[in-house]
Amino acid sequence: MPTIKLTFPDGSVREFEQGATGLDVAKSISSGLAREALAVEFNGEVWDLSRNFFQNGTLKILKWTDDGGKFAYWHSSAHLMAEAIESLFPGTRFGIGPPIENGFYYDIDMGDHALSPDDLSTIEEKMYELTKRDVPYVREEKSWDDAVSYFQKKGDPYKLELLAGLKDKTISFYHQGNFTDLCYGPHIPSTGRIKAIKLLSVAGAYWRGSEKNKMLQRIYGITFPLKKELDDYLFRLEEAKRRDHRKLGKELDLFVFHDIAPGAPFWLPKGMIVFRELEKLIREELDMRGYQEISTPIMVKKDLWEQSGHWTHYQENMFLIESEETTYSLKPMNCPESTFVYKHKLRSYKDLPLRFSELGRLHRNELSGALGGMFRVRQITMDDAHIYCRPDQIFSEINQLIELVTHVYSMFGLKPMFNLATKPDKGMGDPLLWEKAEASLKQALETNNIAYKLKPKDGAFYGPKIDIQIEDAIGREWQVATIQLDFVMLPERFHLEYVAEDGSRQQPVAIHRAVFGSFERFIGIITEHFAGSFPTWLSPIQAVVLPITDAHVDYAKNVFDCLAAGGVRIELDDRNEKVNYKIRDWETKKVPYMLVVGEKEKSGGSVAVRQHKKGDIGMMPLGEFIGKIRSEIAQKIITS
């Protein structure tokens, strides 16, 4: 029997009989692994466990904890759901049913039948029933003609349309139980692996995402190998609802939206405190790192956008204004205007890098349907900057930016994750420069010992970039910061240059970067991250004094004055209410500290401290508390 050699992730190489399957390999390692295995990655492709290997290659057994395993699991779940739907609603036509970041969906056409929540639970029950039969997912390769005739017979126009685009490809079908679907796979071994199922929602979705096509019903669902994992997931969904910044923003008087300005918040005094803390923080950090702050016009003539290319590529997102037969636009980005600051003088190689920061307000005409709370607004305050440097300075600049981003996020307890996006096919500019730049980015990431994901061909047309995502307190990921190199858009279109050492004129490289991204969005994110309980340094109200009776108001005022003089954002609650009432009230407002003062405190010059969410932490001398809270604020300590 001929053999093949398989290389494992740890580098070990083992020999197997030709035709061995992933499951055979898993079994040969351990029965536990065979039980957990969902799919395999063979030479970089994800395959079913049952497919045979006929050649040497690298192999990884994929489990639930691997993305590939999860995707196969959810993809198989989508098929299971389709089987349940077909048995309950015969005649349903199927669109596509892929795995997504959290779960899966299937787009279906049921004619006039609109799915109700009851239908969802019926389908869910049917799915559970089907899993009990524990039937295998079987792959079958078919000729294109056979595939077409199958779906012609079945009468499924969507699958036929998909097949029309697959003429030269290998066509594979997957069967499980009574269900057959056109599918590239891979799938998990059998339906019995799916243990916990939840169908989450139904929404309309156009066939192939085009509003010209028919609208199908999209059912979203999620499944897990363990019930507990499903419960945790559902709990997190609830938790996300509880933390919704739109709700908290209103309750905590941070900001409001009004019909009069869709997509633009009204910042209330308390929200503005958070906003200003972020501004202060970023300005301090940038000052320390050699940035120079600029401010450029909000409204400029369209000529600028014609030069930058935005007029042809971004016009529908710009707000236009006519005046005296001239067309102006509110700026959707700062970059083109920053070049005017650069070009204000003839620059020498000695001047570089020039780091121009701008906390400017931008306006982008987002589609009305895309707006959503602070996460998608039309009026954006960005912590933008453009760094102009020589090609040989790319590495050190990127290095500094990685340090800046990591440092700033750590103050919020947010963990950054880095993605390196390289040259897309339409990438413009000198290929050699691309290569060098990508190497610099990589080197900077590696020098900082940063694990990153490579996103090939995902860069902008004008240069490679590092996108930074953060993970919040309940495990959600947000795209925030970005570091983009630019060889084309600013340097070339705006004819930027500097005088090099040899007297020649050279083109600088521009780096577009943002740390918070937009203040609006970032404040939305941290509001949810902290569930409204901001750390003391960010909290709009940092402490409140609660006198027990009228007799203690004078002393309470004294406490208030001392803390206010110490720079603490403090309030005095001298309402004629019981302490219980006040405590409840301020607890719901998520104020970090309450200082209860009565007879004992008055006579002892102390305060009884109650910490948000922790409760009474005891009495201490006023001076001690002032020291405590001031140092907590200065060190930006995160309590929760």
Added chain:
RNA sequence: GCUGGCGUAGCUCAGCUGGUAGAGCAGCUGACUUGUAAUCAGCAGGUCGUCGGUUCGAGUCCGACCGCCAGCUCCA
């Protein structure tokens, strides 16, 4: 922008098949003088998103528009 749902007091919400609006909280006034998550009583507060239509009569039915929410799309 597209599809669907929704829009009643500052907030959260009730208002059956059409008969000119109601609660709790918040606010204000008064009483109570209070020790770690809601003291009691009273008062005030809405042209029911906007405009138009049907009807003797519209918060309730119909249409258009605006906005919000979910999803799609877009994201130089």
